Amino acid sequence: MKKFSLDILTPDRVIHSGYVKYVSIPEVDGEIMILPGHAPLIGELGIGIIKLETTNDVKKEFFCSGGFIDVTWENVTILANVVKEVDEIDRDVIERQREEIMEKLFSSSTEYDYGELMKELKMTEYQLKLLERQSNVSG
Numbered sequence: 001m002k003k004f005s006l007d008i009l010t011p012d013r014v015i016h017s018g019y020v021k022y023v024s025i026p027e028v029d030g031e032i033m034i035l036p037g038h039a040p041l042i043g044e045l046g047i048g049i050i051k052l053e054t055t056n057d058v059k060k061e062f063f064c065s066g067g068f069i070d071v072t073w074e075n076v077t078i079l080a081n082v083v084k085e086v087d088e089i090d091r092d093v094i095e096r097q098r099e100e101i102m103e104k105l106f107s108s109s110t111e112y113d114y115g116e117l118m119k120e121l122k123m124t125e126y127q128l129k130l131l132e133r134q135s136n137v138s139g
Contacts, residue, residue: 002036003055005075008062008083015062015083016052023076024051025069032069034076043069045080047122049130061134063089063127086134089127098124 006023008015023034026048045067053059067080101121104112 001055004034004036004038006052006078007075008050008078008080010080010083015080015085016060019055021053021055023078024049025078026050026064027069034071037073038071038076040073041069041071043071045069045078047119048126049133050078050083061086061130063123063130065123084127086130089131091128091131094124094127094131098128 001021003019003021005018006020007017021036025032025034025043026046028044028046031048032043045064047065048063050062050064051059052061063082063084064078064080065082067078070077070079098121101117101124105114105117105121
């Protein structure tokens with residue numbers, strides 16, 4: 001079986017460290033699928049969902065936002081600002097955050113940074129998407 005080592009790290013913890021069959025990573029310019037033997041690269045991690053499958057056929061998904069990706073012939077390292085597992089996401093909190101962001105976006109006030117609000121909105125949307133995907137799998 002072809003495999004490679006994957007480490008997903010945040011400033012305060014190790015999210016995943018082990019061998020995988022593949023990992024799908026959101027970059028700032030789109031999603032990239034890494035398979036064994038992928039050419040080396042360095043990229044910027046975007047906002048989205050990291051998807052992977054371990055060598056034990058366990059599929060996992062995580063919300064992520066910001067950071068860097070380092071791919072070598074045998075190893076992938078994801079250094080992320082934020083990574084959340086599904087059980088760390090509180091639907092009620094995220095939905096409230098989304099409502100507050102939407103109110104700010106549609107207000108006539110100029111005190112808000114539109115780009116930052118759009119980034120925050122995207123973060124809430126992906127977290128809700130991950131929760132929805134997990135409820136469809138387990139339900």
